[in-house]
Amino acid sequence: MIKSALAKLLAVIVGTSAVTSCNGEASRNQNSGSGLSVELLVIEQTVGKQAPFTFQYSIRNGTAEAVRLLPWGTPLEEELMADSFNVEYQGELLPYTGRMVKRMAPLDADYITLSADETLTVTVDLTKAYNTSLPGKYTVQIKTFDDIYSITTQFLQCCRNR
Amino acid sequence: MLVILLALCFARGAVATTQDSLHVRLQSTDAEHIVVALQNTSDESVSILLWGSPFESELTQDLFSISVVNSAEKAVFRGRLIKRAYPLPEDFLSLAPGQTIEAIVPVVRWYDLPQFGDFQVELNWSAQYLNDSGELVSLTLTSAPLIATLLPQPGIRAALDPAFESCSADQQATIESAVSAAEQMAIVARDDLAALSEEERRYSPRYTQWFGAYDETRFDLVRATFNNLGDVLANQTLQFHCDCDDSKNIAYVFPAWPYKIYLCPAFWQVPLTGRNSKAGTILHELTHFPLVNGTSDHVDETATAKLAIEKPELAVKNADSYEYFAVNVPKLDIFNGVVFSELTLGNEVRAWLSQGQSSFYKVIGADYVELFSDTGNADILVFQSAATEIITCESRQVAGIDRCEVDQNRTVYIEITAVGEDANYRLVANTDPVVTVQTGDPGTNQPDEPVDPQQPVTPSDTDPAEPADDVKLGSSTTGTLLFLLLLYTTGFNNRRRTVR
Numbered sequence: 001m002i003k004s005a006l007a008k009l010l011a012v013i014v015g016t017s018a019v020t021s022c023n024g025e026a027s028r029n030q031n032s033g034s035g036l037s038v039e040l041l042v043i044e045q046t047v048g049k050q051a052p053f054t055f056q057y058s059i060r061n062g063t064a065e066a067v068r069l070l071p072w073g074t075p076l077e078e079e080l081m082a083d084s085f086n087v088e089y090q091g092e093l094l095p096y097t098g099r100m101v102k103r104m105a106p107l108d109a110d111y112i113t114l115s116a117d118e119t120l121t122v123t124v125d126l127t128k129a130y131n132t133s134l135p136g137k138y139t140v141q142i143k144t145f146d147d148i149y150s151i152t153t154q155f156l157q158c159c160r161n162r
Numbered sequence: 163m164l165v166i167l168l169a170l171c172f173a174r175g176a177v178a179t180t181q182d183s184l185h186v187r188l189q190s191t192d193a194e195h196i197v198v199a200l201q202n203t204s205d206e207s208v209s210i211l212l213w214g215s216p217f218e219s220e221l222t223q224d225l226f227s228i229s230v231v232n233s234a235e236k237a238v239f240r241g242r243l244i245k246r247a248y249p250l251p252e253d254f255l256s257l258a259p260g261q262t263i264e265a266i267v268p269v270v271r272w273y274d275l276p277q278f279g280d281f282q283v284e285l286n287w288s289a290q291y292l293n294d295s296g297e298l299v300s301l302t303l304t305s306a307p308l309i310a311t312l313l314p315q316p317g318i319r320a321a322l323d324p325a326f327e328s329c330s331a332d333q334q335a336t337i338e339s340a341v342s343a344a345e346q347m348a349i350v351a352r353d354d355l356a357a358l359s360e361e362e363r364r365y366s367p368r369y370t371q372w373f374g375a376y377d378e379t380r381f382d383l384v385r386a387t388f389n390n391l392g393d394v395l396a397n398q399t400l401q402f403h404c405d406c407d408d409s410k411n412i413a414y415v416f417p418a419w420p421y422k423i424y425l426c427p428a429f430w431q432v433p434l435t436g437r438n439s440k441a442g443t444i445l446h447e448l449t450h451f452p453l454v455n456g457t458s459d460h461v462d463e464t465a466t467a468k469l470a471i472e473k474p475e476l477a478v479k480n481a482d483s484y485e486y487f488a489v490n491v492p493k494l495d496i497f498n499g500v501v502f503s504e505l506t507l508g509n510e511v512r513a514w515l516s517q518g519q520s521s522f523y524k525v526i527g528a529d530y531v532e533l534f535s536d537t538g539n540a541d542i543l544v545f546q547s548a549a550t551e552i553i554t555c556e557s558r559q560v561a562g563i564d565r566c567e568v569d570q571n572r573t574v575y576i577e578i579t580a581v582g583e584d585a586n587y588r589l590v591a592n593t594d595p596v597v598t599v600q601t602g603d604p605g606t607n608q609p610d611e612p613v614d615p616q617q618p619v620t621p622s623d624t625d626p627a628e629p630a631d632d633v634k635l636g637s638s639t640t641g642t643l644l645f646l647l648l649l650y651t652t653g654f655n656n657r658r659r660t661v662r
Contacts, residue, residue, distance in 0.1 A: 073459060082458065083417070083458055095452065096417055097417075098416065099415070099424075100447075100458070100459060100481075101411050102411070102412040102443055102447065102459070103411050103428070104410055104411075105463075
């Protein structure tokens, strides 16, 4: 049974000896530093009063081999299922308002594969997971608990119009 | 002093006792307690060791056999099994001829009962009493079986009725038993944590398995979390929603909305208790709420134990760590089972050990421990920590004195075992004698000035294992004195006494 977690972004290098062990240890060793990297990008510098508060989230496989990932609990899922970001507004961290899910063990079909040098980009809507309705400046940071992948963009600031 | 008192007691309480002179019987009183009545049917008084008996406030032996009527299912003892050093007079209970004494034992505190219902209860107590010669003798006291109605752990049923949304009657009944089991687990976890002394915490197999190395702040958070879980389960209305249709999910919550729990199709497939069970899931989900702990899901099941080792600071913020600690499958003991009696430097301890048994001691500030086996053969083991894993000294003389040099700067943990036969032994821990160091002015003794009296220096020939660190003290010069001071301030004492 596996629960969603950003930190648990399970990366398994396909076609190497690490595949057999299929665990976080292997992936960490393979990917710490330059292996996998994630990046947040601003789509619009400011968003309107009612507009969704969105970012681009990119994950890149910088290795020369394909990587298998369990997207559970990462922003790669359609809906945020974990408190994956530190969202700060007027100096305070906003509470996570999204879901936290306990799931059965993942099946093969639950994994996604990133080819060598492939980058996967998704749009993340923060509105559902954090209360970002008030006008002003928000600071967004990807939470990290592990060194499974490196983070290119640490802080990101964006604003909502009055 | 203690030794003398003990000897007096031995002389006073010593009588012959047979199997026929002590009788036990059980009585039912309420749904939480069993009364144990012990009668001395002989015409002489009997002194019985309180340790591990039903007459101690804490039950430290698995004395009762409690099974579901007409079933092989037995309640599991969850008290701690304590090994203790040597009894004092106050550790005995004296029974006059014909006298009956009763103990009211809260058995539901010490046994995990599977459910409310009728149980067959028997006492099987390996009692110890003093015989004519003042020796402890074992005697098995067995009661007739008693049928008693027992209710698991008081307070278990305090949980408010949960509220339901889109749940069928069957589902509601299932949820109610899961909530009840969850509350029971939370209370057991809370009480078990509370029972750990500070010393015991870092060696608790169950705590360290799921939360890693002991640290006061982290331990306090774990305790607070289980306290909060107990409070929430007893005093808050949980709201269950049964309309989740994602078949992969077991359950989910929005941490910002206490105490709504959304149950998904997989929830109905998992067992009631155990890892990733219904009860476990409820505890898991409740820890996500900020008022309980505000946990995240940091790792998957396979990595939970590893998280405790590598990142205990995340383990105490990880929902599964709490769930697995609470459900306790496979079962791990909260106590590591050994209690160490404190030795006082220079005070000889005199005790008796039956064959194959051990006594445990700890001491700080000693240079050595010495063991004299007056009868039988007792041996010394010295351990690096209370975990009793790494042996730093072992002395197994068959005849003569067992001796271990120990590290004066640390607490050392000592096990005394009786090999082959029962043993009467004397144990003493002490510092090496202080050596007089003379200054440049002949005839003026300054015995204590160069070093702290608690950190005396020994002549080199008592420590032949470490010639490199030996310091010859014979030259009696100010130079030597300064050299010693220098060594002392640079950690000389630490280096001199290495463990072997």
